Amino acid sequence: MSQSKQLSIFWLFRYLRPVKGRLAVLLVMLLSATALQLLQPRIIKQFIDTAAAQGVVSGLLALAGLYLVAAACNQLLTVAVSYLGNDVAWRSTNRLRADLLQHCLRLDMRFHNQKTPGEMIERVDGDVTNMSNFFSMFIVQIIGSFVLLAGILGYMFVSNWPIAVVMLLFTGISISAMVYVRDLGVNATQAERQAKAALLGLIEERISGIEDVQSNGGVPYVMNRFHRSMRNLFLTGRKAWMLRVVPWNATVVLFTAAVTVVLMLGVYMYMKGQVTLGTLFLFYQYTQMLNDPIEQIGNQVQEFQKAKSGMRRSREILSMQSEVMEGTGDTLPDGALGLQFEQVSFGYNKDSRVLHDISFNLKPGERLGLVGRTGSGKTSISRLLLRLYNADSGVIRVGGVDIRTLRLEALYRRVGMVTQDVQLFDGTLRDNLTLFDPRISDQDILATTGKLGLQSWIDELPEGLNTHLASGGSSLSAGEAQLFALTRVFLTKPSLVILDEPSSRLDAATEATLQGAVDQLLEQCTAIVIAHRLSTLEKVDKIMVLGQGRIVEFGDREALAQNPSTHFAQLLRTDRQEELA
Structure with missing residues (x-):
């Protein structure tokens, strides 16, 4: 692995450290759900074989009850994994959003003159949202998928090695193909994010200048620009999606071939009396289940391509240095300054x-x-x-x-x-006058506003200094x-x-x-x-x-x-x- 990739992964993992406890719980729950997934087909196999052998009804009822308990527990764990995964994602990505916003606020005016507010929203929020899956589910899903694969293949090698060999070949070829094309859609996804940032920048710019647009008959021009930006976003988004789904398309073809071979072998063995009807079902069910972790890995590869494009753009911002470097001095002479x-x-x-x-x-x-x-x-x-x-x-x-x-x-x-x-901010009149500084007293505010002629305006407000003002300054x-x-x-x-x-x-x-x-x-x-x-x-x-x-x-x-x-x-x-x- 190259040094740049190692640094990128290290950079992402620093945001996962504060939630490592939750990640550990998430992994335990996912592994428990995986164990239940492996158990359920074996319960059905036993049920089929018992029924085919004219087994007692009480035994069948016990197997049915066990299956229902396992299915209910699996569903509960799935819901818990989804909830905790989203919790981990929000906690970690919100820290990244805060770091990006704080860094942008510290950059000099040359940077801000080159970036529209719409583009900055996409950088601070949109790109980070694309990384949320990495922070929440990427690691645990990859580990869980490989554990499920290992469990299925391990059991099949013990039960029937020819079927296991077919499954292993399918698994190996699928994973190799996904690893080979893992970065195929990264650059295209990055271009898609840039196109969306340009669109948001256009919308923000035109809405902020709505008076000039309307009064000067600029609506047709703005709409023309909007449609061109939308078309550019559609074309770049379509290209990025088509490149990202290449791994999934490859696995669909391979899966179809694997299921056909496994069913043919299973039916042949059943006709020869080498396996029971329950075992034939187990072959089919495990083959179907085998596609789930493969598809999950494929989905995670797609999500990682999105995350990688967002990571590149976020690191690009965080690597920028302000031309205005702070000094260390903290004191100036008292009184008026020369x-x-x-x-x-x-x-x-x-x-x-x-x-x-x-x-x-x-x-x-x-x-x-x-x-x-x-x-x-x-x-x-x-x-x-x-x-x-x-x-x-x-x-x-x-x-x-x-x-x-x-x-x-x-x-x-x-x-x-x-x-x-x-610039007015969303808050009270007091907050806007003091810029959210609680150290400034109401007496100082009223004394200053009285000298400047704002007192009568404040007196007319329904709640005085506590009156809520909308952002933007329209009031x-x-x-x-x-x-x-x-x-x-x-x-x-x-x-x-x-x-x-x-x-x-x-x-x-x-x-x-x-x-x-x-x-x-x-x-x-x-x-x-x-x-x-x-x-x-x-x-x-x-x-x-x-x-x-x-x-x-x-x-x-x-x-x-x-x-x-x-x-x-x-x-x-x-x-x-x-x-x-």
């Missing part, structure tokens, strides 16, 4: 740079207004500061500490960001969502905060009311305010004008505003003219 960018360059891909040699310095407590055209690099600066991406070159320091040396949790404890898009207006995001960040009491277009969804009156509250909340921290509305930047200390990823201007706001030749002064004049118009 910020330094030192010759920072960055690009989302290697072919084009978004930021070029960005260098600036903010003292603790200062406020920086960041302006520039769309695509100038404003949001990229905030993403680098939060380590959603790594800078290609240069150093970013917070409180004099290189952010690459900090643990991400330590950085996020002190640095907050208000984004334009607000909030655009303005409420903006205030919601501000509340969420300021509840963490950040030492450095980034406000990305904090008033883009607010009307002028609400913005004016809100500005005082934001100023009050910003008193204890350093701030970067990204804005298109220059009115938002009236109380910042410094201004940075970006153009094509470079610093065009950087300096004190008042000095830049009073110098008519600066870019910022020109932007102010343009902004006033637009307001007058």
Whole structure:
């Protein structure tokens, strides 16, 4: 066995260790059921031979009762095996699902930008579901099948070796054929999973953009894409299924031949008086039973092909490493944090740079207004500061500490960001405002929401902070969502905060009311305010004008505003003219 296969099997078995006790019980029950399966035909053989010999009725009744008890016990064990097998599968696969989700959440934004949510659902759940049979029944079914085969063949060799030789040949050829083609459908199954992931990604993407799809007449185009994806899934799924059932088809042909030979030999021996009628039945019954473990092994080979494709895709995800590696530092200076960018360059891909040699310095407590055209690099600066991406070159320091040396949790404890898009989670209003942090008191929540103008909205809710909100954000207006995001960040009491277009969804009156509250909340921290509305930047200390990823201007706001030749002064004049118009 190759080293890679050994590592793959070892990787899977680590999820079975916590349920090894249940697996042992499962194996014992399966072996007990196998013993009962071997016993039942022998009871019927004895019953037939006793009846043919004009045996006493009490003996026949005793054999019938014994058969009923064995059949009932076998059925109970079958149900118990099915229940325990599913229990083992869920316990082990849920651990794998949790590991996959946790690993994905820790990967950098480059990875998440390449994967749609629909595809990630298929990776985290669909692929793992395909491995559930391996975790629950593969080992015990394989062992149980071989035990049943050994029991049938062993008894037949003792009873009648010619029949046993035919059965052994059938068994050997069938198992050899299945082993030979065991990986035949793995690649095709992997392609099938990828096609399903693409379909789910398409559905999720189009549903999330349903407003644009409907308002722009895109439904026919979406349906065309959907039908093409469905056809691709059908074709890849059909190919994978046809390759997976090759072992089963081979065993059907071999089984038909084996049953024919065994019946012909059995009838010949019965006609010669060499075996009884009960023994002839036993030959037939054991031949029928012989197909069950062979078919079970064939089914498990198919399931293993599915599991192997899921295993490959899951290991592919788990082997990915985030570009953003955590440091070990856990402390930053108390109070507002200073910020330094030192010759920072960055690009989302290697072919084009978004930021070029960005260098600036903010003292603790200062406020920086960041302006520039769309695509100038404003949001990229905030993403680098939060380590959603790594800078290609240069150093970013917070409180004099290189952010690459900090643990991400330590950085996020002190640095907050208000984004334009607000994500609501399925939970109470309190949970959504605190992001499920029980340490934040209701008094702090109400005080912050009162300053930001959300208190009246909360008072109108039927259960106040205990009101249940649906995920997605549809229960909030655009303005409420903006205030919601501000509340969420300021509840963490950040030492450095980034406000990305904090008033883009607010009307002028609400913005004016809100500005005082934001100023009050910003008193204890350093701030970067990204804005298109220059009115938002009236109380910042410094201004940075970006153009094509470079610093065009950087300096004190008042000095830049009073110098008519600066870019910022020109932007102010343009902004006033637009307001007058």
